[in-house]
Amino acid sequence: MPANLPPQYHEAEQRYRLVKTSPEKILALTEMLAIMPKHKGTDKLRAGLRAKIARLSQEEEKRARVFNRYLVRKEGAGQAMLVGLPNVGKSSVFSSLCGVPSRVSDYPFTTISPLPGMMKFEDIQIQLVDMPPVTGDQPWLSDVLHSPDLLLIVVDLSLDPLSQLEEVEQRLQKLRVEKKKIMLGNKSDLPGAEISSGLLQKKCGEDFPLAFISAHSGRGIKEAGAKIYQALSIIRVYTKVPGGKPEFRDPAVLSYGSTVTDFAGSIHKDFAQKLKYALLWGSGKYDGQRVGKDHILKDQDIVELHI
Ligand SMILES: Nc1nc2c(ncn2[C@@H]2O[C@H](COP(=O)(O)OP(=O)(O)OP(=O)(O)O)[C@@H](O)[C@H]2O)c(=O)[nH]1
Ligand SMILES: [Mg+2]
DSSP states (O other): OOSOOOHHHHHHHHHHHHOOSHHHHHHHHHHHHHHSOOSGGGHHHHHHHHHHHHHHHHHHHHHHHHHHHHOOOOOBTOEEEEEOSTTSSHHHHHHHHHSSOOOOOSSSOOOOSOEEEEEEETTEEEEEEEOOOTTOOOTTHHHHHTSOSEEEEEEETTSOHHHHHHHHHHHHHHTTOOOOEEEEEEOTTSTTHHHHHHHHHHHHTTTSOEEEOOTTTOTTHHHHHHHHHHHTTEEEEEEEOTTSOEEEEEEEEEETTOBHHHHHHHHOHHHHHHOOEEEEESSSSSTTEEEOTTOBOOTTEEEEEEO
């Protein structure tokens, strides 16, 4: 090791050892390379660093290519992914919620890649993604599971639901997936389902929103759609032009706590800047109430912007 390496070099090297991901490692190595003095004594070291950067970059590119192939582009008002153990009925639930077929069979690991579909909820569309079992060994699983707004944990009510939930939670933890979740207890038409439902309600009713459904009979499917909508923490806001009727088609979808300014900005960023006040129908004290820019909107409010 040649002498006279500045302290910043050792700091970057320390960081290189501590960080976990390839992009972070590449960054630290690039810094080390930039700091290292250029002379004959450091030729070998610099070549070594360059080789390490090249190898990590190649690996990272490959990972990104695989990830992009399986990543589902978000569409609609929110994205929810179905997760669970093999054969619990994820694809069947996906099909009944979206009204489109997915591969269903009585053997495990039927679904092998993400399949997106749209679920209609009242006047909006929510994207659902059917997924392979969370216990699968696909290298892209962790990356893909980081993208949705919500996870729908599906359990089979004809089997022990708590051990299924535990296994799914352990797996998600291992994949470092922390997401908002709701639980769908499926196969409520089978014997034993009632006992499982009671158990789930008692043990997890306070931790997760729960819905008990049967993909086969269609029981509870509509309620499950409403729970998915609620769990996304979004609101719909309709627009109205002065003197006109509200436009109920294609509402703006905003997150909970959004203000009149957020709504204006979702239509056009100039609107947010120029906004003076708004008139509100819905959650206002009375119809057509004048509200300020920071007024917090509620689901299904109708707003007339004044700029
Ligand atoms: N009785 C009953 N059977 C169901 C229900 N939903 C799914 N099944 C059956 O359970 C089996 C598995 O269904 P899938 O929808 O393929 O399950 P999956 O979780 O997608 O399975 P993988 O993709 O392999 O993980 C099939 O035989 C389905 O017919 C239900 O509500 N009631
Ligand atoms: Mg499936």
